[in-house]
Amino acid sequence: MAYQSLYRKWRPQVFEDIIGQKHITQTLINAISLNRISHAYLFSGPRGVGKTTTARILAKSLNCEKGPTPYPCNKCERCIRITEGYSMDVIEIDGASNRGIDDIRDLRNKVKFAPAEGKYKVYIIDEVHMLTTEAFNALLKTLEEPPSHVVFIFATTAPHKIPNTILSRCQWFNFRRISLEDIINKLKMIIKDEKLEIDGQTLNIIARSSTGSMRDAESILDQIIAYCGKEITLQKVREVLGIIEEDVFFNFVDTIINHNTVKGIEIVNRIADLGGDASQFIKNLMEYVHNLSLIKVCKPEVLNFQGIFTEDRERLLKQSKLIKLGKLFNMVDYLAEVERKMKYTHNPWILLEMLVLKFTAGEDYSSKEIEKDQDEGYLDLSKNQDIVKSDNLKVKTREEIPPKKKIQNKTKEGSFIQTKEVSTNLDLNQVWPIILNKLKKTKMSVYSFIIVNNLITIENDKLIIGFNKKYIFHKESLEKKNNKILLQELIKEEMGRPLAIECIINDDGEEDPSSLEVELENKRKVTEPKNEGEEEIEERVTVEKDKVKKISNNKISEDNLLLKESLSLFKGTIIEEKIENFKEGRKEGSNNGYEISNETSPNNAEKDGGS
Known part of the structure; x- marks a missing residue:
C-alpha cells in the first residue's frame, strides 16, 4: 500500500x-x-x-x-x-x-x-x-x-x-484554533504509534510552530521524521524549521538594553551569513519579546501555558527587570512593520540593522544631536554677523545692535522673519522650514499662498505676514478661517506656543520700518538722547509703519460693480479719485470718477488687450 x-x-x-x-x-x-x-x-x-x-x-x-x-x-x-x-x-x-x-x-x-x-x-x-x-x-x-x-x-x-x-x-x-496542550496530546499519540524518540522540549517546539493548526503540526512532524528518522533531536528540528536558538535573542535584546550597537549589528550579520531566514528571525524575535513582556507583567506560574520553558523563565525574569515595558511594545510594533515591508525589500536584513540602530542608539543619539545643534546655534549667534536691512544696506554685527530689539534673517523661501526677542527669533528661524515643509505636505494651496510673502514679523505673540500689492489674492486666501487655523496649529506644534496671524500689504520698494528702528537704536547708543536726528528717524519709523499697515486700495462703493470687475481683471489699483459733476454721470475715457493704474507690464497689457 x-x-x-x-x-x-x-x-x-x-x-x-x-x-x-x-x-x-x-x-x-x-x-x-x-x-x-x-x-x-x-x-x-x-x-x-x-x-x-x-x-x-x-x-x-x-x-x-x-x-x-x-x-x-x-x-x-x-x-x-x-x-x-x-x-x-x-x-x-x-x-x-x-x-x-x-x-x-x-x-x-x-x-x-x-x-x-x-x-x-x-x-x-x-x-x-x-x-x-x-x-x-x-x-x-x-x-x-x-x-x-x-x-x-x-x-x-x-x-x-x-x-x-x-x-x-x-x-x-x-x-x-487548537490549544497548545491539545496539539501536544495528539502528537504524543502519533509518536507512540510511530515508535519515535523525542523529548518534551522538542515536541513543544513542533507544537508551537503549528500556530494552532493540527494539520500543520502533523505535517511538520512528518517532515521531521523524513529528515531525522526515529530519533528526533532539538538541534535537527531547529535545522528543519529554521528556528534560531534562544541564546541569540537573549544576546540580541541584551545589546539593546546595554546600547551596544556594534554587537547588535554583528549578531544580525552572523545570522545572515549562516543563511538564516530573515522572516523566521523576525517571527522568533517577536515571540521572544512577547514572552519577555509576559514574564515582566504576569505571574510566573501563569506562563506555563504560553510555551515558555522553565529554564528560560528564570533568565527571562532577570532580563525583564532591565528593560522598560514601553520599549518592548515599541519593538513589537517595529517588528510587525518590518514583517509587512519585507515582501517589498530586496535585502530585509537592512531593516533588522535599522532595528538595532533605532533601539540602541536612536533615542540617545537624537537627544544628543538636538543638544549639539542648539549649542552650535547659540554659539553661531554670538559669533556670526547678523545681516540687517537698512537704508544704505550696511552689515552690522551683533555687538552694534542693542539686545532685545528687532532683527531679521532671510529664510529659505525668501521672506524675512522679524521678532522682538533674540531667543524667539532663533526658535522661529529653526522651526520655520519645518512648518513650511509640513504645510506643503498637508495643504499645498496654503503653502503656495505663504511663500510669496516679503516680510514676516512677530510682535506681542502675533505673526504679521506682509505681501506685495500684486499678491492681494494670496493675502486674502491666507486670511480665510480654515487656512489660518491650519497655520496656527502647525506653529503651535513646532514652537510650543500659539501665535495670532495678521496679513498686511507691504510693498517691496518701501523702507523696512524694522531696519529703521535698528538704525535709531544704534544712533541712540552713540549720541545724546532726544536730539533732532533721533526725532527725525522716529518720524520716519512712524510714517513707514502706517504705510505698511494701510491697505493700498480704498474701499470702493458697493454699487460700483463695473469698477470692481475692471480692477480684478487688469490687476489695477486706484491712485486718484476725482469728484466732478458730470452732465450724464459719465465722461468718455473715465471710470466713474476714478483713474486706474494697471500694474501689468506693457507686453502683458498688449496680450490682454490693453488697460
Whole structure:
C-alpha cells in the first residue's frame, strides 16, 4: 500500500476524535439525536482545525446504514465510500475552481434528483467565499428552500466575504484554533504509534510552530521524521524549521538594553551569513519579546501555558527587570512593520540593522544631536554677523545692535522673519522650514499662498505676514478661517506656543520700518538722547509703519460693480479719485470718477488687450 501522510492517516472519523471543537461537535451530535437537522451549515475558521473533516463526519452520520446517527459505524459500504471520497451522495465542490454562475446553475439542476443509496444528498462546498456575486445570487432560492433530501455544508476561511443573504440561511459554526496542550496530546499519540524518540522540549517546539493548526503540526512532524528518522533531536528540528536558538535573542535584546550597537549589528550579520531566514528571525524575535513582556507583567506560574520553558523563565525574569515595558511594545510594533515591508525589500536584513540602530542608539543619539545643534546655534549667534536691512544696506554685527530689539534673517523661501526677542527669533528661524515643509505636505494651496510673502514679523505673540500689492489674492486666501487655523496649529506644534496671524500689504520698494528702528537704536547708543536726528528717524519709523499697515486700495462703493470687475481683471489699483459733476454721470475715457493704474507690464497689457 502506498505511503499515506500523517494528517490523512490520523484524520478523525467520528465526532469524538475531533479535538478542540467541543462546542461544535456536541451541537451536531444533539441535532442528529433530536432529528433537528438543518438544510444548510456554514463552517468557518483558520486552516487545519477540522472544518472539512467535520463536514465528512456529518455526511457519514446522515447516510450511515444505521443512521441518521451521531455515531457512524465506519464499516458499512456507505461510510467507507464517503471516507474514501467516491460516494455518489456526497459531492465535494472546490469553490475556487467552480465559482461561476454556470457551475451553480448545474448544481441547481442536479439537486432535484434523489440520493442514489443514502437518505441525504450532501453538497460540501470548500472555500465557498470564492464564489462570484452572481453565483451567490443564483444559489439563494435553492439554499432557502432546497428539496428535503439535500443538505448543504459550506466551509471557508474568510466568512466576512460571504453575503449576509447567504449567512442568514445557514447555521454558522465558527471553528477555533487548537490549544497548545491539545496539539501536544495528539502528537504524543502519533509518536507512540510511530515508535519515535523525542523529548518534551522538542515536541513543544513542533507544537508551537503549528500556530494552532493540527494539520500543520502533523505535517511538520512528518517532515521531521523524513529528515531525522526515529530519533528526533532539538538541534535537527531547529535545522528543519529554521528556528534560531534562544541564546541569540537573549544576546540580541541584551545589546539593546546595554546600547551596544556594534554587537547588535554583528549578531544580525552572523545570522545572515549562516543563511538564516530573515522572516523566521523576525517571527522568533517577536515571540521572544512577547514572552519577555509576559514574564515582566504576569505571574510566573501563569506562563506555563504560553510555551515558555522553565529554564528560560528564570533568565527571562532577570532580563525583564532591565528593560522598560514601553520599549518592548515599541519593538513589537517595529517588528510587525518590518514583517509587512519585507515582501517589498530586496535585502530585509537592512531593516533588522535599522532595528538595532533605532533601539540602541536612536533615542540617545537624537537627544544628543538636538543638544549639539542648539549649542552650535547659540554659539553661531554670538559669533556670526547678523545681516540687517537698512537704508544704505550696511552689515552690522551683533555687538552694534542693542539686545532685545528687532532683527531679521532671510529664510529659505525668501521672506524675512522679524521678532522682538533674540531667543524667539532663533526658535522661529529653526522651526520655520519645518512648518513650511509640513504645510506643503498637508495643504499645498496654503503653502503656495505663504511663500510669496516679503516680510514676516512677530510682535506681542502675533505673526504679521506682509505681501506685495500684486499678491492681494494670496493675502486674502491666507486670511480665510480654515487656512489660518491650519497655520496656527502647525506653529503651535513646532514652537510650543500659539501665535495670532495678521496679513498686511507691504510693498517691496518701501523702507523696512524694522531696519529703521535698528538704525535709531544704534544712533541712540552713540549720541545724546532726544536730539533732532533721533526725532527725525522716529518720524520716519512712524510714517513707514502706517504705510505698511494701510491697505493700498480704498474701499470702493458697493454699487460700483463695473469698477470692481475692471480692477480684478487688469490687476489695477486706484491712485486718484476725482469728484466732478458730470452732465450724464459719465465722461468718455473715465471710470466713474476714478483713474486706474494697471500694474501689468506693457507686453502683458498688449496680450490682454490693453488697460
